[in-house]
Amino acid sequence: MANPTIAAIDVGSTKVCTIVAEVTSHQELRILGVGVGPSAGLTRGMVDNIHAAIEAIASSVERAERASGTRILSAHVGIAGPHVSSMNSRGIVAIADPRHPITEQDVQRALESARIVNVPNNREVIHVVPRFYVVDGQDHVVDPSGMFGSRLDVETHVVTSSAAAMHNLVQCVEGAGVRVESMVLEPLASAEAVVDDEELHQGVVLIDIGGGTTDIGIYVNGAVVHTAVLPIGGLHMTRDLVVALRVPQPSAEYAKREHGHAIPSMVEEDDELELDAFGSDGKKAVSRRLMAEVLQARSEELLEMALAEVRRGAEPEMLSAGVVITGGAAALPGIDYLAEEVLGLPARIGRPRHLAGLSDILNDPAYATSVGLLRWSLKEQAIMFRSTPGPAAPLGGLFKKVAHLMRVVLPQ
Numbered sequence: 001m002a003n004p005t006i007a008a009i010d011v012g013s014t015k016v017c018t019i020v021a022e023v024t025s026h027q028e029l030r031i032l033g034v035g036v037g038p039s040a041g042l043t044r045g046m047v048d049n050i051h052a053a054i055e056a057i058a059s060s061v062e063r064a065e066r067a068s069g070t071r072i073l074s075a076h077v078g079i080a081g082p083h084v085s086s087m088n089s090r091g092i093v094a095i096a097d098p099r100h101p102i103t104e105q106d107v108q109r110a111l112e113s114a115r116i117v118n119v120p121n122n123r124e125v126i127h128v129v130p131r132f133y134v135v136d137g138q139d140h141v142v143d144p145s146g147m148f149g150s151r152l153d154v155e156t157h158v159v160t161s162s163a164a165a166m167h168n169l170v171q172c173v174e175g176a177g178v179r180v181e182s183m184v185l186e187p188l189a190s191a192e193a194v195v196d197d198e199e200l201h202q203g204v205v206l207i208d209i210g211g212g213t214t215d216i217g218i219y220v221n222g223a224v225v226h227t228a229v230l231p232i233g234g235l236h237m238t239r240d241l242v243v244a245l246r247v248p249q250p251s252a253e254y255a256k257r258e259h260g261h262a263i264p265s266m267v268e269e270d271d272e273l274e275l276d277a278f279g280s281d282g283k284k285a286v287s288r289r290l291m292a293e294v295l296q297a298r299s300e301e302l303l304e305m306a307l308a309e310v311r312r313g314a315e316p317e318m319l320s321a322g323v324v325i326t327g328g329a330a331a332l333p334g335i336d337y338l339a340e341e342v343l344g345l346p347a348r349i350g351r352p353r354h355l356a357g358l359s360d361i362l363n364d365p366a367y368a369t370s371v372g373l374l375r376w377s378l379k380e381q382a383i384m385f386r387s388t389p390g391p392a393a394p395l396g397g398l399f400k401k402v403a404h405l406m407r408v409v410l411p412q
Ligand SMILES: Nc1ncnc2c1ncn2[C@@H]1O[C@H](COP(=O)(O)OP(=O)(O)OP(=O)(O)O)[C@@H](O)[C@H]1O
Pocket: 011, 012, 013, 014, 015, 016, 039, 044, 045, 209, 210, 211, 212, 213, 214, 233, 234, 235, 238, 253, 256, 257, 258, 260, 327, 328, 329, 330, 331, 332, 333, 365, 366, 367
């Protein structure tokens, strides 16, 4: 039997990326194909032109289908934007017969009770992520099933989205001919791709600086404690350069990507650059030092907003592993030094690792969310099988279930 396959679509504000991967018998991902194209119809993570967004998604999906020689039927999709919010919630259940060990169904009941938070009817719950369990007052239990106790509490991180914004995104993906298997909050996905277990355990901040949004995830003791999506990113840096240098947007984008720096003192004072100017085919000389000053100002503002979110989630001494910066704008030289300065924590750049197959292009911070969507979904599915009620299935049976749930692509 062929290995099961899995697909993910990251509908970003600058690019749409679709990945198809095979899941090996060791639960590792082997990339079969990637399709990347420019994004359209989306601002700060929210759809503002359904037709343009459908076209952009369809084109990325088609490229991934061609590259992998498969047909994508369904996919896991990333969601982010100012319409998403998160909170921590506790679920509590009584164990009917404390003489019997706690079952997966008890755990599910506890999670359900955490989910019943006050959610207005114009919002939908996207995730109820268990952070840790408490069994009869014993704190920080990782997995309570099989333990004895009469009361089970679960601490969760609940993520909700505006129902309309979420349905618009689903509509766009389905309009491109792909069923939405699940929605995943983008910072949770990015962390799966670029942060390792030891960092999660020692406490870490994930910052994914994209085009229109910056996604933040804060992890303490291996569990997420806070997530946030800031409506600011690399597009704002480019826009600032357009205004400061008085050059067209494509010139500013080129200058930023090829010659940008976040630390002005690391750029020679008289270093100049020739850029295409507005209007005629004239050129314009611009100072790289001035560019760096503009980029520093915006990056500092963005990192200060990130710091405010970090303070909401954790104390600095809980974050020994520091900051992992990813997303397309993590390629800006000096952004890690600036982050160390503003956040007062060690910082590194995170890129997706440990991928097999056609994965060269994905070894770039811009693909953290796309790769993370696959990893997150794989992990979720594993949990789902574990919690499927009934007698323990032999390995073959489990694998069949995996195959059924992951029949998201067909060979062409
Ligand atoms: N070398 C570079 N230096 C600075 N910025 C860069 C560089 N390369 C890419 N970027 C910026 O990264 C941003 C795109 O990042 P990314 O691909 O992560 O965004 P996205 O996922 O489409 O958007 P979002 O996550 O906000 O919806 C763009 O603003 C782009 O200009």
